[in-house]
Amino acid sequence: MDRVKRTLAPYLLVLPGGLWLVVFFAVPMATMVSLSLQEGDVVNGFVFTGHWQNYVESLADYQTQLIRSLVYGAVTSFVLIVLAFPVAYWIAFYGGRRKATYLFLILLPFFVSFVLRTISWRMLLTDDGVLLHPLKEAGILPGDFQVLGSATAVIAGLVYSFLPFMVLPIYVALERIDPRVVEAARDLYASPVSSFTKVIFPLALPGVFAGVLMTFVPASSDYVNSELLGSSETTMIGQVIQSKFLSNSDYPSASALSFTLMAVLLVGIFVYARALGTEDVMKVAAR
């Protein structure tokens, strides 16, 4: 009896979460796959015809937005590494007893709704807003200078939105480094710079990897930042999918685009993982 209980226990434990996944992930996924292969319109209804051309057509129509999204996502992740690494480094090595406080400060903006936060950025970047107005007055910037509506504004918004998702994993990786190991590098004739490049950075790499994973995917499929801070020149694939679903009721091509995006991201991550070496991926997985 006890043995039966013990063999069953793990399955029972996984049951609630498993059911949740089946109901709220697998079922909608299957529905979406089916939707992406249907034809028709809202008025007359959709029928499943295995119309795979939905994929070809939507990709042909929106490849610009898709590529743009991936580029924005990649640039965002890159800028985030550059910005987040020093912050995480400082907190991990110089935070002293206040580490928890600093991490909390990094998370603090996230207690405000992200739509509100993005709207505030809009006010910040607007043509005669708090940021640009004084600079224009002072003659540092030309009078017709604009940020809002540009790729810069969208990427700035994305970077801001996902900062903690890069800081936290890098911080965790740095925090795990035994300070003696860094001292050992210095003891073995490494200058401060080479003890960083040869020891600290390689040991933090799994954190960087996790950070890229956690920022590149949501940044590439984001639709809020471009909607509020961008223009028609910055339209991202997320916006296209959103408007097809909610405004145009073109469910099949919206679904087809969603799957295309998903496939591209999965392939991208796979290639990225292979390029970095499976070793590091395993390390992230093991932690």
Added chain:
Amino acid sequence: MTTPPSTPAAHPAIEFAGVRKDYISHGEAVPAVKSLDLAIGQGEFFSLLGPSGCGKTTTMRMIAGFEEPTAGKVFLDGKDVTGVAPNKRDVNMVFQSYALFPHLTVQQNVAFGLERRKIAKDEIKRRVGEMLEIVSLTGMERRQPKEMSGGQQQRVALARALVNHPRALLLDEPLGALDLKLRQQMQIELKRIQREVGITFVYVTHDQGEALTMSDRIAVMNGGLIEQLGSPRDIYERPATRFVAGFIGTSNIIDGNVSWSDQGYAVLDKGPGERVVVPVPGGVAVGRNIEVSIRPEKIDLHRTIPAEVTGSLLSGVVSEVVYHGTSTNYTVVTSAGTDFVVFDQNAHDAEDVASRGERVFLTWAPQHSYPIGV
């Protein structure tokens, strides 16, 4: 003693001149090393021995350059290195936790220092191979540290430091994490390696047995100061302070007023017929209170009062008998008021000499009494 190395050793390998080190803790200066004047010779196996918190690690970290003295200077090979960065000092450290680079293989760990110093690739390969042979790790070049046992990691740490041929190797309780058997094996191994490479070893330990067996000289530290500096024999046989006598092995310490002093000997009267005879080459004034240390293995235990006693004699009652295999340890409450510990070798006696509660007599030769600080 030994033949001088190829370059005449004009300077000690390591020298501390008037060094003090305070840590700032909660805005207050806490002294870790109070006053240190010390010269460690070329090729010497030198141990810093003392209880936890006495300043051993701090002393070692000042040699490596991880801490700077609050006052005073540190010299390596006669050159003032105070304020010089750790990577510019020609000494290497073996950390207690080994601190191996977890992302590098054994080969890469050992090659790290040579690569930083831009040594040619094929020479690095040769030297790493040689060093791995010395520490018996040949064939493990491609392993990651986490795939190795504690003892093997210890050898990697040693090889990683020694391969650079530093002027001195600093070892901070390097065997602390190993179990007893492995520790004893590594003690012999370390001593062999030190002889083989001829590099100065500075060895930090709180294990007196380890320090006594391995060192050429030992500095016994306590509370940020050196209590005594000398050869293992000096320190064991002639402890300079009560602390050293107590810290190194077991000592019986008895004090009393000098009742008679002549020709380099003093006698402490301890009741009718009982006395402690102690050599005091410099002489000592009658009436002065002195402390005398006696090692437990130097004392003879008798059930009847011996006919002829040339040295010290005390009587007492056995309060504890502990059998240790090679010896039996007796605790005796003496009539003089001090507890004495006596180690009796089990070479001849198949039975215990005395049992609990029995009245016994302790005797020892004059030269086995050692006056502390006289």
